[in-house]
Amino acid sequence: xxxxxxxxxxxxxxxxxxxxxxxxxxxxxxxxxxxxxxxxxxxxxxxxxxxxxxxxxxxxxxxxxxxxxxxxxxxxxxxxxxxxxxxxxxxxxxxxxxxxxxxxxxxxxxxxxxxxxxxxxxxxxxxxxxxxxxxxxxxxxxxxxxxxxxxxxxxxxxxxxxxxxxxxxxxxxxxxxxxxxxxxxxxxxxxxxxxxxxxxxxxxxxxxxxxxxxxxxxxxxxxxxxxxxxxxxxxxxxxxxxxxxxxxxxxxxxxxxxxxxxxxxxxxxxxxxxxxxxxxxxxxxxxxxxxxxxxxxxxxxxxxxxxxxxxxxxxxxxxxxxxxxxxxxxxxxxxxxxxxxxxxxxxxxxxxxxxxxxxxxxxxxxxxxxxxxxxxxxxxxxxxxxxxxxxxxxxxxxxxxxxxxxxxxxxxxxxxxxxxxxxxxxxxxxxxxxxxxxxxxxxxxxxxxxxxxxxxx
Numbered sequence: 522x523x524x525x526x527x528x529x530x531x532x533x534x535x536x537x538x539x540x541x542x543x544x545x546x547x548x549x550x551x552x553x554x555x556x557x558x559x560x561x562x563x564x565x566x567x568x569x570x571x572x573x574x575x576x577x578x579x580x581x582x583x584x585x586x587x588x589x590x591x592x593x594x595x596x597x598x599x600x601x602x603x604x605x606x607x608x609x610x611x612x613x614x615x616x617x618x619x620x621x622x623x624x625x626x627x628x629x630x631x632x633x634x635x636x637x638x639x640x641x642x643x644x645x646x647x648x649x650x651x652x653x654x655x656x657x658x659x660x661x662x663x664x665x666x667x668x669x670x671x672x673x674x675x676x677x678x679x680x681x682x683x684x685x686x687x688x689x690x691x692x693x694x695x696x697x698x699x700x701x702x703x704x705x706x707x708x709x710x711x712x713x714x715x716x717x718x719x720x721x722x723x724x725x726x727x728x729x730x731x732x733x734x735x736x737x738x739x740x741x742x743x744x745x746x747x748x749x750x751x752x753x754x755x756x757x758x759x760x761x762x763x764x765x766x767x768x769x770x771x772x773x774x775x776x777x778x779x780x781x782x783x784x785x786x787x788x789x790x791x792x793x794x795x796x797x798x799x800x801x802x803x804x805x806x807x808x809x810x811x812x813x814x815x816x817x818x819x820x821x822x823x824x825x826x827x828x829x830x831x832x833x834x835x836x837x838x839x840x841x842x843x844x845x846x847x848x849x850x851x852x853x854x855x856x857x858x859x860x861x862x863x864x865x866x867x868x869x870x871x872x873x874x875x876x877x878x879x880x881x882x883x884x885x886x887x888x889x890x891x892x893x894x895x896x897x898x899x900x901x902x903x904x905x906x907x908x909x910x911x912x913x914x915x916x917x918x919x920x921x922x923x924x925x926x927x928x929x930x931x932x933x934x935x936x937x938x939x940x941x942x943x944x945x946x947x948x949x950x951x952x953x954x955x956x957x958x959x960x961x962x963x964x965x966x967x968x969x970x971x972x973x974x975x976x977x978x
Contacts, residue, residue, distance in 0.1 A: 526555050526570055533574045534558055541585065541718070544592055545742050557591035589663045598680045599635045600688075602735070604785045605764050606639060609731060610647045613762045617730035618648060620760070624656045625729045627756070629717060630737035631660035634671025635680050638702055640733065641710050642692045653709060659726055661715035671712045674702035718745070720752040729756050735766030743863055747773045754778050757790035764788075767901040768871050770863065771894050780890055786897060843874050847950065850882050858882050873899040873906055877948045880912045889919035899948075907936035908949040911957050914964050927968055934961050 535546045535554060546554040558570060564587055567573045577584045600606055609626070617624040626644065628637035637660030644656040660671055677699040681689055693700035715724050717737070732753050738746045750772045753763050763778060764787050772778060778788040842865035849858040862879040866872070880895035893916035899909035910933035917926035937958050940946065946954055 526558060530570045530574055531555065531558075534570075534577070537574070537577050538588065538592065539742070539745075541716075544740050545745075546592075554592070557588060560591045561587040586665065590666055597632045597635045597736075598682055599676065599684050600639045601636065602767060602785070603683075605733070605735070605787075606643045608762075608764070608785055608787060609640065610643050613731045614644060614647045616760065618651075618655070620730075620758070624648075625726070626656065626658045626731045627726050627729045627733065628658065628660045629715075629732055629734040629753075631662050631667070631671055631712065632664070633667050633676075633680075634660055634674065634712065635676065636660070636733055636735070637671065637710060637712065638674060638706070640731075641706050642688075644709075645692075645706060653705065656709050658710045659729075660710070660712040661717075661724075661726075662712075663714065663716055665714065668712050668714060674707065674710075675699055676701075717749055717752070720748070720755075725752070726756050728758055730758055730761045731764065732757060732762070733764045734769075735764065736768065738765065738769040739866075743770065743773075746770055747776075750778060751776050754790055759790055761790045762787050763790070767898060768866075770866060771891055780894065786894055843878055846875075846878055846882075850878070850885070855882050855886055859886075871902055873902045873909065874948045876902070877906070877908055877912065880909075880916070884912065884915060884919075889916050892916040893920065904932075905936065906947060907933055907940060907957065908946055908952075910936060911960060911964075914961070918964055918967055923968060926964070927970075930961055930964055930968070930970075934958070937961070 531551060531554065538544050538546060538554070558573070561584065562568060562570060562573055565573070565583060567576070573584060577588070614624065624644070626640045628634075628640060631637045637658050641652075641656070641658045644658070645652040648656065660668075662668055662671070675696060676693075681700070689700060692703055692706060694703055713724060715722065717734075719725070734749070734753065738749065741749065746769075750763075754777045757763065764785070765772070767786075772780075772788060777791055779791050781787050781789055842861055846858040846861045846865070849855075849861065859879065859882055862875055862882070866875050866879070876895040876899040880892045880899070883889075883892035883895060893913060896909050896913035896916060899906055900913060903909070910929050914926050914929035914933055917923070917929055937946070937954055940954050942954055946952065946957055949957060952960075
């Protein structure tokens with residue numbers, strides 16, 4: 522018989538999980554929390570949820586570890602978001618190599634290890650034989666089962682979606698209905714457990730050149746994101762880079778991390794913060810154990826179809842924060858609208874409407890970097906959104922990034938000119954196609970461009 526979780530016990534679990542793991546389970550994610558707790562209760566043979574909560578609060582490691590396994594998300598694949606690995610290859614690795622000493626790359630929240638192995642392969646492709654001697658890749662995660670799979674370095678076809686077969690065959694060898702990382706890449710890669718909230722842990726890396734922490738912060742509240750970003754800043758060498766996920770929230774200012782908007786959004790560690798006396802101290806990771814035999818792969822559920830995603834975003838639950846935030850912005854409460862949008866993006870980090878509205882609010886407050894960041898996020902999620910390109914062009918003009926502004930403006934015009942004249946522009950509010958084209962004309966004049974004499978459609 523299924524046991525119903527009382528609101529008080531659920532709130533207790535949510536608070537304890539947030540405090541110890543940083544994971545946020547607001548009411549909209551209550552079902553996911555309930556399922557995780559039910560699985561742990563069955564696994565540990567503890568039907569009384571209140572007793573289970575008491576064990577968690579008393580520090581019972583069995584309860585804590587079981588919850589980590591059930592509540593963390595491990596969806597990833599090799600070379601996910603290829604522009605990030607291009608950035609590491611073309612910018613970050615050459616800079617780190619010129620600094621001298623070991624080159625350290627950290628995959629924080631590495632899940633089953635695809636990201637860490639992708640970083641190692643990128644380093645070998647960029648630096649050749651020198652990578653074996655100079656490059657160290659660290660992968661950390663809370664989930665011990667994920668780490669076991671990461672150390673194994675074996676992956677099935679699902680982890681290779683979008684990977685060039687020639688690249689796969691160069692760096693992996695066929696093994697047991699999948700592929701295993703080749704021996705030459707393995708020596709420089711280490712995996713270990715780390716709670717990202719435990720910033721005083723002796724396992725916390727220092728002297729790092731590049732940190733990847735992607736699609737992790739979307740599960741944290743904003744206070745936790747700020748704490749985590751500060752810890753990452755202390756871990757980076759001056760000049761090092763932090764690479765977030767495309768849907769992660771914008772980092773707060775004043776942490777010694779400057780956003781770079783020339784390509785994918787990344788953050789660079791700048792001077793002005795306390796630096797460890799010996800930032801290149803040895804990192805406390807034990808050597809990786811020998812590879813294990815690959816586990817049998819379970820069936821993979823199908824991806825959500827575009828129609829399902831569109832229906833979700835059109836649902837009242839998703840529309841409500843957008844409409845409420847727009848009402849606040851129209852009433853002049855820009856701070857209130859921003860807070861509401863920040864909270865909504867924690868729960869729905871792949872909703873372009875939220876990013877586009879926050880971009881317009883940031884434009885209104887004069888926050889051009891933030892406005893560009895949000896417009897870029899929307900473009901990454903859906904490149905067909907003309908309004909996103911218009912906002913990106915306007916932000917780039919304010920930042921005097923004229924080359925990027927012209928590129929965004931070309932994209933915006935092309936999408937608007939091909940759009941139906943009798944339909945609203947998605948996520949643009951009351952601004953129609955012609956109004957947005959007029960904005961494009963004004964931006965073009967500010968860039969010294971001639972305005973087209975006649976419009977099509």
